[in-house]
Amino acid sequence: MPFDDIRRDGPERGAHERAINLPPAILWIIGLNVAVQLLREFLSPATDAHVVLEFGLVPIAYTGEVSGDWLSLLAAPFTYQFLHGGWVHLGVNMLSLAAFGAPVERLLGVRRFVLFYLSAGLAAGLVHILSFPNSADPVVGASGAVSGVFGGVLFLLWRVGRMPSLLPVAGVWIAINVFFGIFGGTPGAGGEPVAWTAHIGGFVYGLAALRLFVSREHML
Numbered sequence: 391m392p393f394d395d396i397r398r399d400g401p402e403r404g405a406h407e408r409a410i411n412l413p414p415a416i417l418w419i420i421g422l423n424v425a426v427q428l429l430r431e432f433l434s435p436a437t438d439a440h441v442v443l444e445f446g447l448v449p450i451a452y453t454g455e456v457s458g459d460w461l462s463l464l465a466a467p468f469t470y471q472f473l474h475g476g477w478v479h480l481g482v483n484m485l486s487l488a489a490f491g492a493p494v495e496r497l498l499g500v501r502r503f504v505l506f507y508l509s510a511g512l513a514a515g516l517v518h519i520l521s522f523p524n525s526a527d528p529v530v531g532a533s534g535a536v537s538g539v540f541g542g543v544l545f546l547l548w549r550v551g552r553m554p555s556l557l558p559v560a561g562v563w564i565a566i567n568v569f570f571g572i573f574g575g576t577p578g579a580g581g582e583p584v585a586w587t588a589h590i591g592g593f594v595y596g597l598a599a600l601r602l603f604v605s606r607e608h609m610l
Contacts, residue, residue, distance in 0.1 A: 411492075412488055412491075412492060413491070413492055413495040413496060413500070413503075414500055415495050415500045415503045415504050415507075416487060416488060416491045416492065416495055416503075419487065419504075419507065419532075420484045420487065420488065422472060423472055423474070423480060423483070423484060423532060424480070424484070426472050426473065427474055427477065427480050430473075441473070442473060442528050442530060443528055444462050444466075445462070445465065445466055445469040445470065445473060446466065446469075446470045446473055446528025446529060446530045447466050447467060447470040447515050447518065447519070447528060447529045447530070448466070448525070448526060448527070448528045448529075449518065449519040449522050449523050449524070449525045449526075449529075450523070450524055450525060450526045451463060451466075452519055453519065453523040453524070454523075454524065467511070467512050467515045467516075468508060468511070468512070470511075470515065470528070470529060470530050470531070471508070471511040471515075471531070471532050471534070471535050472532070473530035473531070474530055474531050474532070475530060475531065479531060483531060483532040483533055483536050484532075486536045486539075486540070487532070487536050487539060490536070490539050490540050490543045491503075491507075491536075491539045491543075493543055493546055494506070494539055494542045494543055494546065494600070497546065497604065498603050498604060498605075499605070502603045502604075502605070503603075505603060506538070506539075506542065506596075506599070506600065506603045507535050507538065507539060508535065509538075509595070509599070510534065510535045510537070510538020510539065510541075510542075510592045510595050510596050510599075511532065511534050511535035511538070511592065513534070513538065513591050513592060513595035513599075514533070514534020514535065514537065514538065514585075514588040514589070514591045514592035514595070515529075515534060515588060516591065517534075517587050517588055517590065517591025517592075518534070518585050518587055518588040518591065521587035521588075522587075529585045529588065531585070533585065533588065533589055533592070534585070534588040534589060534591065534592035535592060536592070537588075537589045537590075537591075537592035537593040537596065538592040538593065538595050538596035538599075539596060540593060540596065541560075541592070541593040541594065541595065541596025541597040541598075541600070542596040542597070542600040544560065544596075544597065545596070545597050545600050545601075546600070560593075560597065564590055564593070568586065568590075
């Protein structure tokens with residue numbers, strides 16, 4: 391089946407096509423991320439720092455002596471995905487999601503795509519915690535989840551015959567992230583803001599797990 395035809399059943403594209411032709415889940419995810427960033431603009435620096443500390447992902451909170459409340463610990467693996475280090479960080483992630491996410495959502499449908507997206511962010515966060523267990527720096531951003539979507543779209547391209555092999559592209563992408571990891575320093579609010587192991591974790595998860603979210607009628 392052609393790559394462009396990987397989509398859920400829906401109305402024909404035509405005269406009433408939206409100016410921004412993105413599937414609904416992606417639009418909602420982008421909107422929510424932008425809304426969160428806008429709200430943070432009205433916070434004082436101290437309050438905003440508290441929000442990042444409470445709702446960002448802090449590895450040592452899970453691996454060391456836990457000082458935070460249990461609700462924050464449960465929420466952070468999800469909420470860190472909707473906090474960003476600034477408008478540029480947000481813009482890069484949301485543009486990447488818009489660029490790569492549409493064929494994945496059209497294959498999975500809204501609910502399955504949201505589950506796939508959030509679970510990729512969870513996997514990315516887990517890899518980051520395991521990589522930097524003693525870090526007290528909060529990590530924020532949708533990069534891990536978006537990396538999972540990128541991995542998913544590469545898997546789709548390979549399955550429909552648009553990409554002869556996954557290895558070259560995947561290898562280059564992983565090598566770039568390893569480069570940033572080696573020469574960029576430790577990720578987090580207090581260091582280099584590139585959580586490279588989270589990117590790799592989300593990407594590998596997207597490659598490996600996409601098929602688990604595909605319905606039987608669209609089974610790859």
